[in-house]
Amino acid sequence: MIQAILDGVLTGAIISLGAIGLTLIMHMLRFANFSYAELLAIGAYAALVFDGLFSALIPVLDQAFAPLTLTGALALAMVIAMVVTGLSAVIIDRLVFRRIRLKADPLSMVFASFGVALIIRNVIVLIFGHHAQLYSQEIARAHVLSFDPLILIKPDQVFVLCLALVLMFALHLLLTRTTFGFAIRAVAENPSLAQVAGVRLSAVIVAVWIIAGSLSAAAGTLYALTNQLNPLIGHVFLLPVFAATIVGGIGSVYGAVLGGFIVGIASGLALMLLPPGYAPAMPFLIILAVLILRPQGLFGEEPR
Amino acid sequence: MIGLISYLSFFLTMAGIMAIITLGLNLQWGYTGLFNGGIVAFFGAGAYGTMILGSGAEPDQFGGFDLPWLVAVAGGILFAAALAWVVGVLTLRLKHDYLAISTFGVAVALESLVRNSQWLTGGARGLRGFPRPFEELVGDTFTYGLVFLAIVLVVLALVWWGIERLVHSPFGRALRAIREDETAARALGKNPARLRLWSLVIGSAIMGAGGALYVSYTAFISPQDLLPVLTFQVWAMLIVGGAGNNRGAVLGAVLIWGVWTLSGFALTRLAPDSMQLDAGSIQYILIGTLIVGMLLWRPEGLLPERISQKPTKMADKAVLEVKQ
Numbered sequence: 001m002i003q004a005i006l007d008g009v010l011t012g013a014i015i016s017l018g019a020i021g022l023t024l025i026m027h028m029l030r031f032a033n034f035s036y037a038e039l040l041a042i043g044a045y046a047a048l049v050f051d052g053l054f055s056a057l058i059p060v061l062d063q064a065f066a067p068l069t070l071t072g073a074l075a076l077a078m079v080i081a082m083v084v085t086g087l088s089a090v091i092i093d094r095l096v097f098r099r100i101r102l103k104a105d106p107l108s109m110v111f112a113s114f115g116v117a118l119i120i121r122n123v124i125v126l127i128f129g130h131h132a133q134l135y136s137q138e139i140a141r142a143h144v145l146s147f148d149p150l151i152l153i154k155p156d157q158v159f160v161l162c163l164a165l166v167l168m169f170a171l172h173l174l175l176t177r178t179t180f181g182f183a184i185r186a187v188a189e190n191p192s193l194a195q196v197a198g199v200r201l202s203a204v205i206v207a208v209w210i211i212a213g214s215l216s217a218a219a220g221t222l223y224a225l226t227n228q229l230n231p232l233i234g235h236v237f238l239l240p241v242f243a244a245t246i247v248g249g250i251g252s253v254y255g256a257v258l259g260g261f262i263v264g265i266a267s268g269l270a271l272m273l274l275p276p277g278y279a280p281a282m283p284f285l286i287i288l289a290v291l292i293l294r295p296q297g298l299f300g301e302e303p304r
Numbered sequence: 305m306i307g308l309i310s311y312l313s314f315f316l317t318m319a320g321i322m323a324i325i326t327l328g329l330n331l332q333w334g335y336t337g338l339f340n341g342g343i344v345a346f347f348g349a350g351a352y353g354t355m356i357l358g359s360g361a362e363p364d365q366f367g368g369f370d371l372p373w374l375v376a377v378a379g380g381i382l383f384a385a386a387l388a389w390v391v392g393v394l395t396l397r398l399k400h401d402y403l404a405i406s407t408f409g410v411a412v413a414l415e416s417l418v419r420n421s422q423w424l425t426g427g428a429r430g431l432r433g434f435p436r437p438f439e440e441l442v443g444d445t446f447t448y449g450l451v452f453l454a455i456v457l458v459v460l461a462l463v464w465w466g467i468e469r470l471v472h473s474p475f476g477r478a479l480r481a482i483r484e485d486e487t488a489a490r491a492l493g494k495n496p497a498r499l500r501l502w503s504l505v506i507g508s509a510i511m512g513a514g515g516a517l518y519v520s521y522t523a524f525i526s527p528q529d530l531l532p533v534l535t536f537q538v539w540a541m542l543i544v545g546g547a548g549n550n551r552g553a554v555l556g557a558v559l560i561w562g563v564w565t566l567s568g569f570a571l572t573r574l575a576p577d578s579m580q581l582d583a584g585s586i587q588y589i590l591i592g593t594l595i596v597g598m599l600l601w602r603p604e605g606l607l608p609e610r611i612s613q614k615p616t617k618m619a620d621k622a623v624l625e626v627k628q
Contacts, residue, residue: 032401034341034408096596104603107339110404111539112599114341118536118592122585130581239412242405250401277420284409291394291402 003152004268010157010226011240012264013164017219018237019244019256020171021212027188027251028208029097031106035117036216037241038234041124043085043217044224048128050077051135068155069136070225078221082214089213090206092116117234124231132230160222167218168257171211175253184208188251236280240267243283247290249300258298262286306446313449315565317521320456321514323557326541327463327550328510334547334609335471336503337483339404342391342411343511343535346384350512351519351529352418354380355431362433366424373437377516384512385505387414392504397497403504411532419527430526434519452521459517463510464550470506479503536591537564543598546605555607560594 022036054073055062061072096116100109175181186194187204195201220233243263248255267282290297325347332338340346358376361368371379391410395402418425425431437455442448470476481489482496490496519525537560545556567590571583579586598605 026401032404034404096600100599100603104599105337107333107337107400107404108599108603110339110341111543112596114536114539115592115595115599118588119596122588122592125585126582126589239409242409246402246405250399275420278416280416281413284406284413287406287409288394291398291406295398295402 001269001272004272005265006153008265008268009261010161010264011268012261013161014219014223014260015237015240015244015264016257016260017164017167017215017222018241019248019260020168020253021208021215022241023245023248023250023253023256024184024188024208025212026245028191028205029101029106029109031109031113032242033097033113034110034238035092035113035120036212037238038117038120039085039089039213039216040220040223040237041121041231041234042088042220043081043213044220044229044233045124045128046081046084046217047074047077047221047224048133048135048229050080053077064136068159070156070159071136074135074221074225078218081221082217085217085220086210086213089209089216093205093209117238121231121234128231130231132228133224134228135225154226156226160226163218164222167215171215171253174211180207239280239283240264243286243290246287246297249297252297252299255297255299310446310449313453315561317449317453317456319558319561320453320460321517321521322538322541322561323554324456324460324463324517325511325514325538326545326553326557327460327467328507328514329538329542330507330547330550330553331467331470331510332503332507333542334549334553335476335483336479336500336507337400338500338504338507339400339407340504340507341404341408341535342414343538344530344532345407345411345414346388346508346511347515347518347534348411348414348418348525348530349384349387350380350509350515351525352380352425352431352515353383353512354516355434355519355525356424359431359434364423365426365431367431373435373520377513377520380516380519381509381512384515385509388505388508389501392501396500396504411530411535415527415530415532418530426526428527430524430528432524434523436523437520456517456521459513460554463513464554467510467550475499475502533588533591536588536595537561540591540594540598543595543603543605546607546609548609549605549607552605552607552609556605560591563590563594 018037018040021039022033025033025036051071051074054076055071058073061076064071096112097109100112175185183194183199183204184207186197186199187201191201194204219237223229223233223237240263241260244259245256246259247262248257248259263283263286266286267279270282270285271279325343328346329340329343332340354376356367357369357371357379358373359368360370369376387410391403391406395406419428421427436448436452438451439448442451471479478489478494478499481492482494482499486496518529538557541556541560542553543556544560545554546552564587567587568583571586572580575583
């Protein structure tokens with residue numbers, strides 16, 4: 001029970017990181033972006049590439065910070081992966097979504113986002129192969145922190161949770177304490193009014209893609225650090241991340257954070273009752289429950 | 305020669321089944337503007353429903369009702385329609401994002417259900433042993449292939465005729481009205497949520513019919529038939545062919561199924577051994593590029609929707625009265 005909750009909290013933190021960007025994008029661009037979760041994959045694989053590069057070029061960095069398996073090279077690689085993924089998100093928007101946004105309805109963007117997801121996922125397969133990869137081979141030997149021998153907590157997991165919370169807090173400060181954050185929130189509330197007030201819509205959209213991309217990259221890397229990395233990571237996270245935004249209410253950043261933890265913990269608990277094969281169906285059941293009980297989500301505005 | 309004809313009839317049978325599914329999507333997306341992200345779920349519901357109702361009894365296996373073919377098919381279609389109704393009732397009053405996410409979710413959930421419920425669906429090894437319709441009457445497999453192709457074409461014609469009748473009826477005009485301007489349609493006393501629900505349910509029932517025909521043909525279904533790629537293929541068919549135009553939907557289905565089959569064939573024949581593992585990925589990239597490319601450069605498809613400019617009798621009368 002406690003183990004299931006702890007695992008759920010960890011997965012939840014990663015889902016939350018992913019959901020924050022999605023909820024902002026969905027609210028601002030008014031479309032369900034099914035290619036969004038592929039940003040997690042881009043981030044995680046970018047981190048893999050730069051991790052390899054740094055540890056080869058600067059061997060000093062290839063030292064793990066005991067008791068973590070995280071190395072200096074990987075920490076640096078993750079920061080760069082966040083930048084790379086943020087830029088990729090902007091480029092994808094430029095190449096595809098912005099053009100469609102300018103001439104067609106939002107649902108065409110949903111179709112296009114599926115097409116983009118297919119392309120990204122399979123290009124990753126072509127480059128990196130189908131097999132699972134790890135950042136560090138030492139994961140298996142990482143020792144266990146806990147007071148109770150039956151409950152397994154790895155130091156990496158504690159680190160992942162803390163880092164996720166730090167990133168969320170940083171975003172909170174950005175949104176509530178800076179003019180730039182006000183601009184983002186203003187556009188999310190009412191794009192036309194924000195433009196009248198002198199906010200440049202295109203600049204805010206670019207900024208939101210960068211935020212969404214870098215948080216997703218962090219989520220993807222942190223997931224790969226505590227589990228493993230394979231090209232299906234985007235497909236696996238797509239539904240949980242959507243479930244988190246719906247639980248929290250589309251457009252609410254705090255809702256997405258809470259929704260991520262709810263989805264993570266609920267899935268963890270449900271797997272105590274159901275065989276693990278049913279795990280992919282859990283987020284859908286959560287979505288159904290929310291649509292029946294409270295369609296606007298926890299913090300969402302009235303639908304429609 | 306016989307080999308070629310029997311391959312061609314196999315190809316056309318599959319293309320015909322895909323065309324039926326694409327017509328179902330055309331009702332939902334082309335005429336109503338509903339986004340269905342889980343076509344494969346409704347296809348799968350029809351396929352598994354038909355299989356469970358129509359196959360003979362097996363030990364340790366739920367089902368085996370051994371019902372007559374038409375009854376089993378009707379049951380499968382009903383099952384697909386019921387699934388669509390549940391999703392529609394919950395989401396159609398909300399923003400369109402919710403329908404997109406929920407239909408996508410229902411496909412993921414159904415795939416994981418059939419993969420894991422050994423007692424109900426045979427799990428990963430699937431269900432087999434379906435009495436194919438009229439097989440005993442025909443005898444040899446070559447003629448049977450042609451007979452089944454005829455069955456598929458008859459169903460395709462029926463679905464085409466039904467949808468044409470539907471979209472040219474007042475109901476169809478109301479569907480297009482809510483697609484174009486929901487507020488105006490509401491002001492005219494139309495109930496958008498109810499019209500959308502009907503369109504979703506009928507379209508999904510047609511997809512279920514596609515699934516029912518598919519199991520009737522293969523006499524086998526497994527979770528491998530329920531992969532998301534089917535959804536993407538059908539979208540590509542409709543987008544390439546032209547949403548809102550049944551001719552386009554069928555043309556797109558045959559074209560894309562041809563491209564899919566040929567590319568698969570070319571990759572297994574021509575690509576070096578080292579690339580064989582990646583052949584599937586290359587095909588996925590092809591489908592993804594087709595969808596994105598069409599949306600960017602020719603969003604109306606090869607055969608765009610034609611809105612009839614011919615005034616109705618009532619409008620004629622009104623014009624005459626104004627002139628007088």
